[in-house]
Amino acid sequence: MADRPQAPRSPEVEHELGTGGDHxxxxxxxxxxxxxxxxVGTAEDPFDADLIASALDEANIPVVARAQKDHLLDPLVNPNAPFWAIMVPAEHEPIAREIVERRHAELRASAGDLERAASEEERSTEAPGEMPFPPLGS
Structure with missing residues (x-):
């Protein structure tokens, strides 16, 4: 048969659960x-949530990390820190919990190294003997 022009298809939604919010x-x-x-767990910020979701994705587990509060409005009315809920299908729960716990341990272990690197970077940009900020009252 001759090639017929195809009507453009609308983009398919990969996960209905993940289409409700920007976060x-x-x-x-x-x-x-x-x-x-x-x-199966939580994350403190969207960066950690993405790292945990990627680890679950590598294990071929469907995952949704959903922000639990609006980051722009909620600080005005709710002082509690935002967090991201990490959710997987129930049949993947045991292995997903192990992966999340392992990833949290890796993130905690690297936190000290990241703080040291940031401090060293800050010190390297300061001139020797110069205070980073002028003293108060001068």
Whole structure:
């Protein structure tokens, strides 16, 4: 048959659960339509949430990291820090919890190295004997 022009297809939604908010991080294979998602951990910020979601994606586990508060408005009315809930289908819960715990341990272990590197970088940009800020009252 001759090639017929195809009507443009609308983009397919990969994960219905991840389409509701701007703060969702969705990775991994498509979950079944009847999957029940359970929380297997949390992350303190979107960077850690993305790293944890990537680790679960590497294990071929569908994952959604969903922000639990609006970062622009909530600080005005709710002083509690935001967090991201890490959710996976219930059938992947045991292995996902292990992966999340392992990733949290890796993040905690690297936190000291990152702080030291930031301090060294800051010291290297300061002139010798110069105070980074002028003394108060001068």
């Amino acid at each position: 969702d991080i969705v990775k991994g294979p498509r979950a079944s339509d009847d999957a029940t998602f359970v929380r």
